[in-house]
Amino acid sequence: MSSKLSCLVYIEVKEGRAQDQIDLYNDIKPLVLAEPGCIKYELKRIKGSDTKFLLIEEWTSQEALDAHDATPHMIDADSKSPSFRVKPAEVVEVVDV
Structure with missing residues (x-):
């Protein structure tokens, strides 16, 4: 049986590269929400x-x-993010209790 889940994704970017993360998020957000x-x-x-x-x-x-x-947009985003992130994102999946 499938159940709802949430992901908490910790992201750390290189100094001076925060806008790259924000721009990437803004680019893919409408695609993800759809x-x-x-x-x-x-x-x-x-x-x-x-x-x-x-x-x-x-x-x-x-x-x-x-x-x-x-999805193609996530594969593309994942290929771009190493250029501005300190390390890969840390993902924690959580479910309701």
Whole structure:
């Protein structure tokens, strides 16, 4: 049985590259929100930091999230992000209790 899940994605960018992360997010946000099963897709800057972000995603099911990861816009975004990120994003998947 599929159940709703959320992803908390910790992102750290290189000094002076925050706008690259913001621009990439703004470019793909409408595409992600239009995907079947996407409930929420929000980028937040961590208070007091110019280089740290938290991406909050909510999906109707694991299948919807898996399909999201395989979309052309996410594959393209994943190919661009190493140029401005300190390290790969850290993803924590959580479910309601």
